[in-house]
Amino acid sequence: MQKSVLIVEDNELNMKLFNDLLEAHGYKTVQTRSGVEAVELARTHKPHLILMDIQLPEVSGLQVTQWIKDDENLRHIPVIAITAFAMKGDEEKIRQGGCEAYLSKPISVVKFLETVRNYIADQ
């Protein structure tokens, strides 16, 4: 069965990068640039993994992660934060915010694919 990934990212070029990388490796993707929409999409598509940008219009990625982790039906989906917030303390704060993994931008493509593979293989 094809594994699906929900990508929450407001920068269209970065969205395209993540999308193309995942599709080239046989994953199905669901895209959104809105945090509010992300929760709805997670409910309808039941993705195996969520890639979460932290700086988003309207609500922050951390808030969206909180909503997902508060929802019994969505709680089990791993959330990987991919963010340009890469100052000291950012990773800790984001992991405390409920994200299973943290990747800082700019990403290493190899490490990105490896992390995605790891979290999807666990299921």
Next chain:
Amino acid sequence: MSFALILEKQITSLIHPGVLNSQVERTRHEAFILRRLATSVAVICLAPLFLAIYGAPAVWHALVYVWCVLPIGAVVLLSRSGDLLRAQAICVIGFIGAATTIAAAGGPWEAALAWLVLAPFEGVLSQNYKLVVTSGALSALAAALLSFADQSGVIRTGFGTGHAALLILPAILYATLLAYGIVEFQKKRERCADLRTEHFRAVYDTLGDLAVHHDRNGVAEFISPNCMELFGLPTAELIGRGLFERVHVADRPAFLKAVADAASSSGTITTTLRLRAGTPVSRTGARAEPHFRWVEMRSRRFEVNAETAQGCRVASILRDVSEAKQRDEDLEAARAAAEEVNVWKDQFLANVSHELRTPLNAIIGFAEMLANAQLAPQDPEKRREYASIIQQSGQHLLAVVNSILDMSKIQSGAFDIRPEPFAIAPLIDLCCDMVKLKAQEGGVELVRAYPEQLEEVVGDKRACKQIFLNLLSNAVKFTPRAGRVTIKARPEGTHIVISVADTGIGIAQHDLANLGNPFFQAGASYDRPYEGTGLGLSVVRGLVGLHGGTIAVESELGKGTCVSVRLPLDCRLPSSGRHGTAKIETVGRRSPSDDPRQFSAEMMVKKIA
């Protein structure tokens, strides 16, 4: 009213007004008046008794009587002229006159001699060497003359042997020397006391602090004389409750507590309070505002001889610490400012990092895909698209770097503007064209509401283009789909006003103050809803400032923002007042539904230097 009080009042009324202010002189006069009046009154009272015993008086009796009441005249003289020395001289003449009369008339000579020996002591009261010596000399002369007259048979004294009067001379000499010694001793003591006073005066002056003694209730019993120099207050104003009344109302409990604590403990109690210093009276006679000085008060108890004063006292040293306090406050303000700058710096760095990493992610990611044989797409069309994305992101990165450099140049004053005449309408057209695509993508309508013909402007064309472009792209960026961005331009005297209004998200009142600070974008960092460096408006602010223009921002949360830039038609004119960064005048519009009556009153105007 008791007899003593009446007497005291009567005596006080006799004192010459010239000496009322000097405690020592006044005591002397009082002593003189009281003693002499008492003696004279006693003599007058004794007169009937004398008459009863001896019958009608002889002539010399009457004469001695007159000599004895002579001090009343001296008291009257003292009361009129205040001349103690002369009054005392009259008394001395009285003594000698009485003695001479008694002796010459053949009365009881022992009594006469007693008067003569007493005379030198009169000078002790006024501490006058001359009076002591003169009185002694006059007494001796009188004794010698009496003796001589008796010898030569001119008069009949009561002396048993002719030389008896001469034998009194050593006694007069001794009495004179004794009186002289007493005066000398007193003068020395006085000098010692003066020296001590001077010593303390010098100590207080050197100390530069106010010394106070108070009882345990804070009533001041002593105030050091340097009070005037330190706080511009005469000592008399602080004595008693004066000090307490000059302590700031809010600090009075602390003052009383410190004094009470010091009185009941053995340690030094320190407290800080405000003391109302003397209000300087200006030349126009108007009194200045009450002016408080910060004072550090150190208090410690000390025991006073239980017989003269009851219980313990508290000694306090009051030090003016206003300047130190001011320095502390300045330091604290500087520290807070430095801390704020630090916070800004951290945020600046975090934002720079974020804004550089975002385009770098696409650049490095796509580049890595193209470079990797396994990841590179087979489709050449796709490969070209990736290369184009890399280029596009690189351009964006370059724009961010340029903004940062521009900002840093403006802030360090290294940004040179090159004034040249140019037509402003075509420039605005050009900028509109540049953001048109972005506006179409975002579903935002771009309205150009300015005449085609506008006056020519002298300014830096590149800088002006940057100003309009930044304002337009900000407006487009913060305006949601189906919104509208309107750009207007109109001449206004020697200026031209360009305004960009949007129907976007608006700016909250508390964020208006930070507008135009580099990297400030309204909202907390993780929640920043829109990407962007926040450099746009701060670059605008800097460039407008370099042209000598001003910026006004009017905004209402959720309703939209209008940014107006006022540029001089010719930025080379000195009146345009060019400086580093322009002022931003912000007006937070409150929604009329909040309180319709106060709509205009609630308009908040804030100026940012």
